[in-house]
Amino acid sequence: MTHQIELIINGEHYELMVKANKTLLELLREDLDLTGTKMGCGTGDCGACTVLLDNRPVNACLVLAVEARGKEIVTIEGLAQGETLHPLQQAFIDHGAVQCGFCTPGMILTAKALLDNNPNPTEPMIRRAIAGNICRCTGYTKIVKAIMAVASR
Amino acid sequence: MKGFTFHKPRSLKEALAMLKEADGKAKIMAGGTDLLGAMKDGIMQPERLINLQEIPDLANIRPDNDRLHLGALVSLHEITVHPSIQKRFGILAQAAQEVGSPQLRNMGTLGGNLCQRPRCWYYRGDFVCLKRGGDQCFAVTGQNKYHAVIEGGPCFIVHPSDTAPALLAMDASVRIAGPDGEKIAALEKFFMTPRDNVTRENILEPDQILTEIMVPLPREGSRGIYLKARERRCWDFALASVALLLNIDDGICQEIRLVLGGIAPIPFRASKAEEVLKGKPIEIELIDQACRMALSGARPLASNAYKLELTQALIKQALLTLSNK
Ligand SMILES: Cc1cc2nc3c(=O)[nH]c(=O)nc-3n(C[C@H](O)[C@H](O)[C@H](O)COP(=O)(O)OP(=O)(O)OC[C@H]3O[C@@H](n4cnc5c(N)ncnc54)[C@H](O)[C@@H]3O)c2cc1C
Ligand code: SF4
Ligand code: FES
Ligand code: FES
Numbered sequence: 001m002t003h004q005i006e007l008i009i010n011g012e013h014y015e016l017m018v019k020a021n022k023t024l025l026e027l028l029r030e031d032l033d034l035t036g037t038k039m040g041c042g043t044g045d046c047g048a049c050t051v052l053l054d055n056r057p058v059n060a061c062l063v064l065a066v067e068a069r070g071k072e073i074v075t076i077e078g079l080a081q082g083e084t085l086h087p088l089q090q091a092f093i094d095h096g097a098v099q100c101g102f103c104t105p106g107m108i109l110t111a112k113a114l115l116d117n118n119p120n121p122t123e124p125m126i127r128r129a130i131a132g133n134i135c136r137c138t139g140y141t142k143i144v145k146a147i148m149a150v151a152s153r
Numbered sequence: 154m155k156g157f158t159f160h161k162p163r164s165l166k167e168a169l170a171m172l173k174e175a176d177g178k179a180k181i182m183a184g185g186t187d188l189l190g191a192m193k194d195g196i197m198q199p200e201r202l203i204n205l206q207e208i209p210d211l212a213n214i215r216p217d218n219d220r221l222h223l224g225a226l227v228s229l230h231e232i233t234v235h236p237s238i239q240k241r242f243g244i245l246a247q248a249a250q251e252v253g254s255p256q257l258r259n260m261g262t263l264g265g266n267l268c269q270r271p272r273c274w275y276y277r278g279d280f281v282c283l284k285r286g287g288d289q290c291f292a293v294t295g296q297n298k299y300h301a302v303i304e305g306g307p308c309f310i311v312h313p314s315d316t317a318p319a320l321l322a323m324d325a326s327v328r329i330a331g332p333d334g335e336k337i338a339a340l341e342k343f344f345m346t347p348r349d350n351v352t353r354e355n356i357l358e359p360d361q362i363l364t365e366i367m368v369p370l371p372r373e374g375s376r377g378i379y380l381k382a383r384e385r386r387c388w389d390f391a392l393a394s395v396a397l398l399l400n401i402d403d404g405i406c407q408e409i410r411l412v413l414g415g416i417a418p419i420p421f422r423a424s425k426a427e428e429v430l431k432g433k434p435i436e437i438e439l440i441d442q443a444c445r446m447a448l449s450g451a452r453p454l455a456s457n458a459y460k461l462e463l464t465q466a467l468i469k470q471a472l473l474t475l476s477n478k
Contacts, residue, residue: 001158020159020202021188043190045388050235056230056259062189063260066159067204110255131387132254 005069009034010078018065023047025060027068028075036076036105040134047133050106051075057110057132077104079112087150088112095146098136107133109145121151154192158201165208165330168362173199179360183226183265186257191270194277196285211264211364213215214238220443225264229316230255232263242395243375248319251381254388256366264363267317267327267343267356271418272390273311283308283351293430297454299392302461304417309349309454311391311415312354317344318396318414319379321367321422328365333357344419349470354419374410375400376475380435381415391415393464397471399408411447411455411468416460421445426468435476 001020006013009032018027025042028034028051039047042061049060052074079086090106091097098104107130114121114129119130127140127149135143156299160179162168167438172179180199182188183206192196205211211226216237223232231239232249239246252258252266270276270477273284273292281287292300292309300309317340343355359361371377377398383389394414400407411423426447433439446467451461 001156003159019156021154021156023154041194044186044253047254047256050256053259057256058260059186059254059256062186062257064185064189066160067185067206117158129255133255 003066003069005066007068007070008072010074012014016065018071019063020066022065023061024053024063024065024068024073027065028060028073034075034077038102038105040102046103047106047110047135048103050109050133052109052113056114057112057113059107059132074109074112079108086112086113087153088147091146091149092143095142095144095149097138097142103133103135103137107135107143111150115147115151119151121147123148126151155195155198157199160201161204161207165168165210165362165364168205168449169204169330169332169360171201171203171364172360173380175203178384179203179359181205183262184228184260184266185254185265185268186261187265187269191277193248193370196270196277203360205403206437210400213261216241216247219370221370223263223366223368225363225365226262229258229261229263229266232316233258234451241370242323242377244319244322244379244398244478245316245368247377247379248315248394248396250385251315251391251394253378257388263316266314267320267340267366268357268363272313273308273310276310283309283334283347286352293454296456298456300454300457301418302453302457302464303421303448303451304346304419305452305454306347308351308418310347310354310418312344312417312419313390314420315381315394315414317381318329318412318420321368321376321412321420322372322377322396322398323368323398324410325366327363328367329357329361330364331361332450335364337367341422348460349383371398372400372408374402378471378475380471382463382467393460393467395464395467395471397475399472399475401435401476404434406435411471413447413464413468416448416451416464425449430472435472435478437478440469440472440476442478443472447460 038048040046179201211224213220275291381394426443429443
């Protein structure tokens with residue numbers, strides 16, 4: 001069964017036809033070519049697919065596209081303003097917090113949600129907030145430093 | 154995922170009518186964090202999904218004089234940050250905080266947490282075991298590190314919920330709506346053992362909806378704690394968990410409710426351990442005795458005996474912490 005949905009993605013209004021069994025992750029990557037959001041496990045176990053749904057980090061692999069009807073989605077593509085990177089994106093580069101980059105989009109969105117809620121988190125708070133995003137490369141230290149750098153501004 | 158139709162009723166009445174009309178072919182969807190995984194694994198293939206997220210009353214948190222009313226659709230995240238839950242119902246806030254990951258707690262609901270399906274890897278894999286209508290339990294002779302050590306058989310799942318032991322320690326009850334109206338049941342009567350019925354884990358019929366969880370206010374001076382042992386600090390289900398509500402007055406244990414998760418097909422009330430301590434002064438020797446008694450009658454499988462010591466250690470830690478020893 002196909003449903004007509006309206007939603008906002010990265011500030012833009014979309015009207016789409018989606019199948020009931022399509023996940024939000026599939027909608028973003030396959031239909032809209034927003035491939036910044038990654039597909040890792042598909043089962044809620046890695047956080048690579050993290051997007052913001054009404055400002056909260058969720059696993060897009062475990063959300064149906066039809067559930068996003070009337071909601072606001074932010075993906076990594078929505079962060080930069082033209083050529084200017086979002087402070088978190090810039091800080092990740094400056095601190096060497098990106099290696100293979102697979103976890104980065106989800107990690108930055110989780111960090112954004114944290115800082116939007118609490119501009120001055122402590123290090124343990126940051127570590128708790130990103131606990132649902134696996135990074136296989138960096139060992140997390142530089143990721144935490146990058147987020148701290150933006151937080152202390 | 155196989156195809157299905159998706160429905161978003163705006164009232165409980167409408168949802169119940171849809172369920173009745175679907176005649177067993179529909180599934181309720183709350184946050185979907187468990188359901189969608191189960192559907193991807195092919196262990197559930199409903200023809201219709203009835204999503205409850207747009208029924209406003211189901212997401213309320215309402216404290217009254219003597220109890221807390223939690224709509225089944227309240228998210229686990231909300232429970233962890235709600236000030237009066239943190240203050241008066243700390244065990245529940247702690248347990249909700251231990252579920253999965255932040256992302257899962259944002260979507261996952263309390264009702265879904267109680268109704269989630271078990272995680273046995275044979276069941277979630279491609280094995281047609283007893284629970285899937287087959288004629289054997291593969292865990293008995295297979296890989297059973299994460300399975301039940303007590304009250305198992307013929308199926309040896311462990312109940313996966315973190316919030317269930319916490320709610321049981323606080324003597325919660327649930328409101329269930331169905332085609333013939335509403336009923337209230339003690340949470341203690343909600344879960345079903347594999348001996349009662351191997352294909353399900355609770356008393357909900359396919360045309361019923363869990364609408365509310367009610368938690369009595371613990372009496373003055375009671376303290377609570379939820380402790381969970383897991384392999385990784387995020388995502389993992391409990392190897393063993395302990396929910397403890399304790400009231401000590403004048404050094405005497407006036408009230409104790411001790412409920413264990415991750416070790417039995419339904420959350421396990423350790424009444425033998427409670428009996429050791431109830432009405433007695435809380436002393437180290439008695440605490441040790443209670444820990445030994447907690448799992449008497451346990452029958453571990455080949456690879457899960459470690460859970461006995463682990464659970465005893467958690468119980469001891471919980472008792473020592475709450476009695477300031
Ligand atoms: C990687 C991963 C790790 C996890 N770790 C944990 C963990 O550590 N601890 C833990 O407890 N859980 C864990 N979970 C399981 C799950 O995320 C949570 O239990 C969550 O609370 C489920 O809620 P939900 O709203 O998403 O349920 P859903 O997926 O929507 O529903 C779960 C089941 O309950 C039924 N249901 C839901 N609500 C109702 C209702 N109101 N009335 C009747 N039936 C209903 C559905 O039909 C379905 O069968 C984990 C899940 C994943 C994917
Ligand atoms: S423990 Fe239960 S779910 Fe797992 S294989 Fe045995 S019967 Fe199936
Ligand atoms: S792809 Fe969604 S959590 Fe891994
Ligand atoms: S940078 Fe490779 S997974 Fe994080």
